[in-house]
Amino acid sequence: MRHPDSPPTRGRGAQSGAVPQRFGLAEREVDADWLDEREVVDGGAPPVRTTVTEEHPKSILSFNQSPDIPFDRSVNAYRGCEHGCIYCYARPSHAFHDLSPGLDFETKLFAKPDAARLLRETFAKPGYKPAPLAMGSNTDPYQPIEGRYGITRELLEVCLDARHPVTITTKSDRVLRDLDLLVELAKLGLVAVAVSVTSLDPRLSGLLEPRAASPAKRLHALGKLAEAGVPTHVSVSPVIPAITDEFIERILGEAAQRGVRSASWIMLRLPHEVAPLFREWLGVHYPDRADKVMHIVQSVRSGRDNDSSFFSRMKPEGTWADLIRTRFRIAAARHGLNTAEHRLKLDSSQFRPPETGGQMRLF
16 A cells, blocks of 8 residues: 555555455555656656556446346446546456556556447347446546547447447546437437536545546536437436535536436445545545544444445435435425436337448448
8 A cells, every 4th residue: 555655646546556455466566667757746756657458358248137226237348447536436346357446447447449349249139138228337438548449439329320228427528529429319319428526626526536527527518418408417426425515516506507407426335445545545635534534434334334235335324324315305406306307218119230240320
């Protein structure tokens, strides 16, 4: 883990590259070959380079039977995420590949250039039954490397070609680059886009989510999507008690002013290695309230850092959870959010198996 006297790691969420012990792996030091030793900012630690490795899986869809999430399948164009959100519940997935859920997760990325082809082949299989496909359930489909690879756009093209419903969750205004596709999908009732807004303070967001879009850009994206007729949703996620909860009402108000009509919130979750990484982050950036934050987190998770049990992991309990739940409900009602008339159900009835062999229909 990070030495107490070390300077903060600039431009990254994780403050160290430690590998967890649950797989019996040795603690990893930051490797010199992916540090720019020539550049030191203000006497601090050298910046950490981002590397991308292309991988070629044999399948692209992930299925789940979790009772806690509203979809049963997802697709991820990338592994790891350069946004570097310190609280990201996907960080532990890097540990399965002998990589650190800390700095490795946000600097050693993997791209899947065959994703669109694999998705098309999956949709074309006899007996495939469509249901909303989640994008962004593990890592952000619009993180910076999407600008180079464009895999997310290719996946959306396949969904449009096949008339397959899709949902997107992102923290990036890069989603607007695909507005043309999203508008076409929206006309057919095939898409909904959720943008996560954690705070309205750009400095705080820069510490929590160092390479994600600023709060202002995310709100702008929500407004543009809504204006274009794309069903939009603001996700106040995660709510970090004593850090970001003060922004709940204002985020809902700002989103509603931009035409958003749907909203939700999720309390901070700290599975596996995320808990020690988040504690380390608190110690670096908010040492004055670190104990308070963790005390509240544990108070809504039955005295633990995290609750991974089905049915309860997404439903915090206790006084603090009830308070936030009530605040959110009152603010949503005040701004006309989550009314019955704005509930969205994506249409799976239009599905048509796509052309294979690299061919696509002309729209």
